[in-house]
Amino acid sequence: MVINLGSGHIRLQASAKALNDGLWHSVVMERSGRRGVLSVDALRTDFSCPGRSANLNIEEPIFLGAVPWESAFLARKRLPEAVTVIQLMVDGDGTEEKAAAQRYPSTVWTIGLRIGFMGCLKNIRVNGINAQIANAFRAAKLSSEIRDAHERDDGAALPYNRMLGLK
Structure with a gap:
């Protein structure tokens, strides 16, 4: 973190x-x-x-997962000094969109790993309040980015890779 x-x-x-055992943590x-x-x-x-x-x-979005790095960074075989993250933000009723960009030093993000968060997220709370990620994605018309965490017979979750931005 x-x-x-x-x-x-x-x-x-x-x-x-590493917490890649397929269990909830x-x-x-x-x-x-x-x-x-x-x-x-x-x-x-x-x-x-x-x-x-x-x-x-926390006026800016909270990111869970990874920064969407460019393949050009990977071709350099070295980390960039900084990464610019551009996020499209949609207001509550879905009528107004705006883009915001922010630069982060590469030491903050796991660019060199070439993967983001692998796994499922559930019960995310900020200040004791459920963040309701799925509802935020649906309101922003990004429901194609929502996938249920399918559970195996042994109760473990099957992982998938997603970058999530919360506003």
Whole structure:
């Protein structure tokens, strides 16, 4: 997880173990001011953000997954200095669209891995409120991007690769 309160980003990793076992895992991030805790299942990692700012500004979208990198980056065989993310935003009634671009340093994103998040997401809550991702995609007429997490006979989820932007 990458967190930036405006004075530089920090990268958090709760475990060196890959969570690609096809099972559901619990990921919780709690923050108060500059300090917080990232928990993955029963593993807990405390953190403190650099600088003076203690506020988290989430006027911009929250991304879950990966940045849509260009194949040109991969052809260079080196990471770019920064990545520009362009996101199309649609207002609540679906009548007005606008595009926004923002630059992020390549150290923030996993461009070199060539894949985004592999897996299924469920029960995403922000400040205790269900984010209702599927409804946001339907409202933006992006329902083709929604896929149900199919479960195997053993209760594990079958993964797929998606980049999600929440507003």
